[in-house]
Amino acid sequence: DVKVTQSSRYLVKRTGEKVFLECVQDMDHENMFWYRQDPGLGLRLIYFSYDVKMKEKGDIPEGYSVSREKKERFSLILESASTNQTSMYLCASSLYLGDLNEKLFFGSGTQLSVL
Amino acid sequence: ELKVEQNPLFLSMQEGKNYTIYCNYSTTSDRLYWYRQDPGKSLESLFVLLSNGAVKQEGRLMASLDTKARLSTLHITAAVHDLSATYFCAVDLDSGGGADGLTFGKGTHLIIQP
Secondary structure, rough: OOOOOOOOEEEEEEOOOOOEEEEEEOOOOEEEEEEEEEEEOEEEEHHHHHEOOOEEEOOOOOOOEEEEEEOOOEEEOOOOOOHHEEEEEEEEOOOOOOOOOOOOEOOOOOOEEOO | OEEEEEOEEEEEOOOOOOOEEEEEEEOOOOOEEEEEEEEOOOEEEEEEEOOOOEEEEOOOOOEEEOOOOEEEEEEEEOOHHHHHHEEEEEEEOOOOOOOOEEOOOOOOOEEEEE
């Protein structure tokens, strides 16, 4: 089974701190994604990556950056955390969306609270 | 801009009843996904619908896709308590297979009561 592991289940940080959220997948997937999930808003795409060192902005990239130095690891960085970044963050991976039956596999999420 | 709208956003129903969740999207796409999320858990893939008229069924859930109407439905037959969850539809804008991610609806929070 595909496993997508997010390093922390819960995080509490202070406004202005630099925050790193880590995600590792063990199935050699090419594509990795970061979403945030907020009540009433569903999931919104922050950034995605289709290869090592490649990254693309999603729908809400402001205030975030990402890093993909190795194929299995995709990090989300909050340069200076703010209270409006309090959210559930979900990492996902997929082999290749060109495969018609491919789908996203999600990690268990990181609930981030910024105080 | 792709918009994905689910209806209803909240549904409380009794066991044994049938109901349908609707997913409308605003731009042409040939691929639509349904996910389930249990409280405190992550998302689990249910169905991938790849073409107009596609229908997939698993257990008491059946999903269909009408690309001309830009509509997908998730039908629940004879609901049981274990189906209580939040259901999301998601649309892949780039049918060419590029990794540009999925656009999700806001989710339908389904509660099935005995």
